[in-house]
Amino acid sequence: MEALGRHILVELYNCDNEKINDVAYIESSMLAATRASGATIISHNFHKFSPHGVSGVVVIAESHVSIHSWPEYNYAAIDIFTCGDTIDPMIIRDTLKKDFQAETISSREIKRGMIKPKAGKKLLHKPQQQILEK
């Protein structure tokens, strides 16, 4: 059995609450971190809530990167779901931890899609594909 995807669930605690409430800063940081990992960005959406909190998702050819922040608790939840082995999700995790000045991090990795490839075949991942429609 092989996994189609790697999913890194990251809890960032004791973040700088102004940084994780700044939608422009978060968007810029998430896009730069995602590009640095080698991922191909397809679309992105970021939203600011009132009185505080930001949600954002970057859809990548290799799956997605998301954030939900609770500045009132100095906390942000990050998900980095990737497939294929051409990109390094840990670059995204470590960049965001630094950008949001998180003092405490909890990170776990979950394998997604356990598939048994046919004899002599390799598991295929989306990075080898083309984007057909947006």
Next chain:
Amino acid sequence: MEALGRHILVELYNCDNEKINDVAYIESSMLAATRASGATIISHNFHKFSPHGVSGVVVIAESHVSIHSWPEYNYAAIDIFTCGDTIDPMIIRDTLKKDFQAETISSREIKRGMIKPKAGKKLLHKPQQQILEK
């Protein structure tokens, strides 16, 4: 300690491969399931890949719902990340399992954002907030 969010990671195996390759069907199914759960939809993006596969994310006021499908393996990965207790993520999971005709399902729940509320205070979730910017 209390959790800010519930994250349901769902693996749908042995799905109907035409259904999980049909971006319009997936979008319609995901939006209907999300509405049925009681969630508030903020934005949504769905993409079809060539030769096959769909990625999509629905950002909700209560976090997000996402899908990545590999029709060639009859497999779809679903994430349902919610906060607050006004919506039922299991409605989304069960609706998508049925719509994609998954024969096998694996589902696990992970608590996100373990916070200690201040004495006498309740943990606040995003559903009580307003959307400020899109």
